[in-house]
Amino acid sequence: MIKHKLFFLIFSLGTATVAQAQFDPTSAGYKLVWQEEFENSGQVNPEFWSFEKGFKRNNELQWYQEPNATVKDGKLIIxxxxxxxxxxxxxxxxKDWKRNRKFAEYTSSSINTRGKYEFQYGIMEVRAKIDTSMGMWPAIWTLGISKPWPSNGEIDVMEYYRVKGEATILANAAWADEGQYNAKWDNAKIPFTDYLKKDPDWPNKFHLWRMEWTEQSIKIYLDDELLNEVDLARTINPDGFNPFHQPHYILLNLAIGGNNGGDPSKTIFPKEYVVDYVRVYQK
Known part of the structure; x- marks a missing residue:
């Protein structure tokens, strides 16, 4: 059963109180086709999710393992x-960084729906609260089911990390360029200070990320604000394959440090990345 969702935001404007309607996919002809509400306490549902294990990418500091992802009070906690x-x-x-480190100094979790749930086109909504401390690199993303990265296509519905040392919210898509492992990117990078100016308490609240994916475009929203629109007429790999015209699976993870996360050495741990729900709607 879907948790109750408030479709009206109440805020003060001078002496008047205004109700602002949030976007409702069902009002645009979409139907809820898949949902993960994290209703059961304990371990993550193995029918929906698989785990990454060990060191994975970007010279990140964390060792991914299952115990760092739990479900409690209707929420996923990584x-x-x-x-x-x-x-x-x-x-x-x-010479491989995954092998020449004697120890991992941090642990976290990364879960995905590969082989268990994949979808092509529609609307995906994820309500989450992210920790914005130095070193944190939380993400909501998808990958295409065929071809190696980046030929499979990557959609970053949400990433939070450091861009030239500045805390940043990102909304991206990547596909293949010439040469192995070379990617073309369509990036949106919004300084995190923009959000703090609007609401100093932003990191302590849940926010709604939404991806609207059609055959023509990918639009990524944060709290109903459009962050990026990707024209899928442009996202063609050198071999002619469009990785955003195939099914994708969903990933949720909290990375630490690495190429973009920043130095976590002075950050107080543990840190939590909390996800309330993941929902997919299609016409």
């Missing part, structure tokens, strides 16, 4: 911890 973990793949002579 916890980033500062704790030392032996790297079972350690090789001091390796």
């Amino acid at each position: 916890t980033g911890k500062r704790e030392q973990l032996n790297n079972p793949n350690f090789d001091p002579d390796s």
Whole structure:
């Protein structure tokens, strides 16, 4: 059963009180076709989600493991911890960063629906609260089911990390460029200070990220504000394949440090990335 959702925001404007309607996908002819409400307490539902394990990408500091993702009080909680973990793949002579680290200094979780739920076109909504401390790199994203990255296509509905040292909210899409592992990007980068100026308490609140995906475009919204619109006539790989004309699966993760997260060494842990729900609507 869907949790009650408030479709009207009440705020003061001078002496008047104004009701502002939030976008409702069902009012635009969409039907709810998949939902994860995180209703059951304990472990993440294995019928919906799989886990990444170990070191994965971007020189990130965290070791991904299952215990850091739990469900409590109707919410998914991904916890980033500062704790030392032996790297079972350690090789001091390796040039691979995933192998030449003797220890992981942090742990977290990354979950995905690959092979369990995939969709092509529609609206995806994720209500979440992110921790914006130094070193945190939470994300809501999708990947295409066929071809290796970036030929499979990546949609970053939400990323929060440091761009040239400045805290930033991002909404992106990536596809293949010439050369192996080279990507073309359509980025939107909004300084996080823009949100703090509007609401100093922003990090302590839940916010709604929405992706509207059609054959023609991908639009990414945050609290009904359009952040980025990607023209899918442009997103063609060198081999002619359009990775956004195939099904994608959903990923939720909290990375720490790495290429973009910032230095977490002075940050107080544990940290929590909390997701209230994930919903997919289609016409």
